[in-house]
Amino acid sequence: MSETIIRIEHLCKTFGTGDGKVEALKDINLDIQKGEIFGIIGLSGAGKSTLVRCINLLERPTSGKVTVNGQELTALKEKDLRKARRGMSMIFQGFNLLMQRTALQNICFPLELSGLKGEKGWREKRAKELLEMVGLPDKADAYPVQLSGGQKQRIAIARALAEYPQPQVLLCDEATSALDPTTTQSILDLLKKINRELGVTVVVITHEMRVVEQICDRVAVLEGGEIQEQGDVSDIFSNPRTEAGRRLVMPNGEKIHVLPENRLVRLAFNGTTSGEPIIATLAAKQGICLNIISADTRTIGDRSFGTMVLALPEDETDAARALIYLREIPGVTAEEVTDLVQ
Amino acid sequence: MFSEKDVQLLKNIVQSDLLEAIGQTLVMTFLPTFLAFAIGLPLGVLLVTGDERGIRPLPGALMKTVNVIINLLRSVPFLILIVVVSPLSRFVLGTTAGVKGMILPLTVAAFPFVARIVETSIREIDQGVIEAAQSMGASPMQIVCKVLIPEAKPALLSNFFVALITIFGYGAMAGILGAGGLGSFAITYGHYRRNELVMWTMVVLLVILVQIFQSTGNIITKRSDKRIR
Ligand SMILES: Nc1ncnc2c1ncn2[C@@H]1O[C@H](COP(=O)(O)OP(=O)(O)O)[C@@H](O)[C@H]1O
Ligand SMILES: [Mg+2]
Numbered sequence: 001m002s003e004t005i006i007r008i009e010h011l012c013k014t015f016g017t018g019d020g021k022v023e024a025l026k027d028i029n030l031d032i033q034k035g036e037i038f039g040i041i042g043l044s045g046a047g048k049s050t051l052v053r054c055i056n057l058l059e060r061p062t063s064g065k066v067t068v069n070g071q072e073l074t075a076l077k078e079k080d081l082r083k084a085r086r087g088m089s090m091i092f093q094g095f096n097l098l099m100q101r102t103a104l105q106n107i108c109f110p111l112e113l114s115g116l117k118g119e120k121g122w123r124e125k126r127a128k129e130l131l132e133m134v135g136l137p138d139k140a141d142a143y144p145v146q147l148s149g150g151q152k153q154r155i156a157i158a159r160a161l162a163e164y165p166q167p168q169v170l171l172c173d174e175a176t177s178a179l180d181p182t183t184t185q186s187i188l189d190l191l192k193k194i195n196r197e198l199g200v201t202v203v204v205i206t207h208e209m210r211v212v213e214q215i216c217d218r219v220a221v222l223e224g225g226e227i228q229e230q231g232d233v234s235d236i237f238s239n240p241r242t243e244a245g246r247r248l249v250m251p252n253g254e255k256i257h258v259l260p261e262n263r264l265v266r267l268a269f270n271g272t273t274s275g276e277p278i279i280a281t282l283a284a285k286q287g288i289c290l291n292i293i294s295a296d297t298r299t300i301g302d303r304s305f306g307t308m309v310l311a312l313p314e315d316e317t318d319a320a321r322a323l324i325y326l327r328e329i330p331g332v333t334a335e336e337v338t339d340l341v342q
Numbered sequence: 343m344f345s346e347k348d349v350q351l352l353k354n355i356v357q358s359d360l361l362e363a364i365g366q367t368l369v370m371t372f373l374p375t376f377l378a379f380a381i382g383l384p385l386g387v388l389l390v391t392g393d394e395r396g397i398r399p400l401p402g403a404l405m406k407t408v409n410v411i412i413n414l415l416r417s418v419p420f421l422i423l424i425v426v427v428s429p430l431s432r433f434v435l436g437t438t439a440g441v442k443g444m445i446l447p448l449t450v451a452a453f454p455f456v457a458r459i460v461e462t463s464i465r466e467i468d469q470g471v472i473e474a475a476q477s478m479g480a481s482p483m484q485i486v487c488k489v490l491i492p493e494a495k496p497a498l499l500s501n502f503f504v505a506l507i508t509i510f511g512y513g514a515m516a517g518i519l520g521a522g523g524l525g526s527f528a529i530t531y532g533h534y535r536r537n538e539l540v541m542w543t544m545v546v547l548l549v550i551l552v553q554i555f556q557s558t559g560n561i562i563t564k565r566s567d568k569r570i571r
Contacts, residue, residue, distance in 0.1 A: 056477055058473060082479040083479060084479075085476075085479040086479045089478060090474070090477040092473075092474065094468070094470050096468065096470040097471070098471060098489065098492070098493060099471075099493060099568060100492050100493050100495060100496075100567075101492075101568075102568075109475075109478070109488070110478045113475075113478055113480050113484055113488070143568040143569075145568065156474075163478065171477075
């Protein structure tokens with residue numbers, strides 16, 4: 001199962017020249033395995049879209065090599081490239097359906113492009129099967145304007161898989177970013193199903209940690225056009241090694257200065273007390289200073305709900321005293337954390 | 343209000359020449375419109391696809407030249423254009439007079455305008471849809487035929503009627519030069535012979551025709567646009 005399907009080597013992409021030059025991608029190296037769901041996560045402007053567009057060469061890399069299925073795309077002429085693109089497909093944040101075509105006609109579109117001949121009505125037959133698979137068998141004659149966002153994305157997914165033979169790679173550029181959480185979940189489930197049942201390799205571009213967490217096997221963290229780290233999702237999420245990784249894993253995105261030897265404690269507030277004064281009191285009464293690593297609390301009136309992660313002092317006895325103090329506060333549970341999951 | 347003589351003349355015109363005049367007006371409207379689209383549609387598409395950011399960029403110098411020519415033709419007043427194009431009309435169609443003599447000048451006057459409105463209609467299409475087609479391996483020609491034109495169809499239809507009415511107006515104006523049709527009647531009988539009844543009748547007829555074109559256009563455009571509802 002460890003056969004590389006997409007290989008990116010020393011990929012660089014620079015937009016413009018002179019003063020207006022933007023280095024969108026800098027020396028990207030990436031191997032994506034056949035049959036996996038690979039995530040590329042990064043904040044807005046990190047270069048994610050540019051990277052995914054370099055995979056099917058919608059964007060020509062400035063330098064570097066892209067190989068898909070053993071075929072070096074960067075070496076192909078425009079005409080051969082168009083043929084190669086049929087072996088992979090793409091879905092988008094904005095769905096990009098043809099507005100003047102019905103759902104069924106949209107799904108038939110790639111089949112019309114390839115000009116394959118078959119018995120009369122074969123395209124419609126195939127399109128209907130795909131509609132069934134994405135769970136919208138009754139929407140064949142609906143126009144995009146009559147569909148919800150989630151339904152549009154389902155049609156786009158069906159269209160992406162319509163090509164015959166079926167594409168082996170599905171590139172998703174922020175495919176769920178325009179959807180509400182429930183719909184996002186259902187689309188992610190569908191992508192997972194396509195991956196498991198049809199063996200399609202899925203590349204997921206997103207700025208949302210949640211998406212990667214839910215469906216990806218491996219992930220690369222992109223920032224400033226560079227891959228900061230990559231690896232198994234569980235590894236990166238439990239122990240991000242780079243600043244960029246931490247920024248994405250810690251949703252509050254605060255800059256953290258924690259030494260590896262600092263012990264961490266997570267406080268959970270159940271609403272009977274307030275957050276900030278605890279730290280102030282601790283400093284005043286015991287002379288112990290705690291750093292707030294991250295806080296995800298809401299204050300209603302003078303009560304706090306949520307969690308907060310604090311770094312304990314380096315000094316062992318101080319740390320123990322602080323822990324005891326924190327555990328005695330009513331309405332607060334304090335437990336030590338050994339890893340930085342949130 | 344109107345003299346006996348006026349009414350008599352109008353009666354004569356209605357009985358003998360009116361149908362023919364309406365026919366001439368329609369020919370002078372539809373034929374140049376179709377010809378202008380035959381030239382303007384591909385040209386307008388080219389203006390979009392040949393752009394440096396288009397799906398099939400063409401040399402910048404060529405695009406610039408085409409743009410300048412279109413702008414030049416659009417900035418020459420229509421009546422002057424007729425005079426300028428006359429020799430060409432004589433050469434191609436053998437005449438510069440009447441309905442036949444007006445076809446070529448009207449076409450030349452209208453196609454740059456048509457090219458521009460086609461360009462605008464096509465630029466309205468979401469870039470993402472074009473990109474989706476490219477990601478599926480569509481060739482530039484396929485994108486034009488299967489994406490750009492079908493997706494822009496409602497806008498193109500709507501603009502077809504805008505062009506039709508504009509050319510209709512040019513045709514009526516050409517009545518001054520004896521082009522034939524309702525405009526000619528309005529000018530020769532109404533203006534030169536000071537027969538107000540005939541003039542206003544012709545004007546009312548012209549207005550009614552424009553209303554018919556516009557209403558038909560609205561219905562057809564609305565029906566063709568699947569984004570509405
Ligand atoms: N066609 C382009 N021309 C110039 N700069 C671009 C172009 N496309 C993207 N960029 C720049 O490249 C950087 C990365 O953009 P993008 O790949 O869209 O980021 P992301 O998808 O991660 O938000 C940004 O700084 C953006 O402004
Ligand atoms: Mg993007």
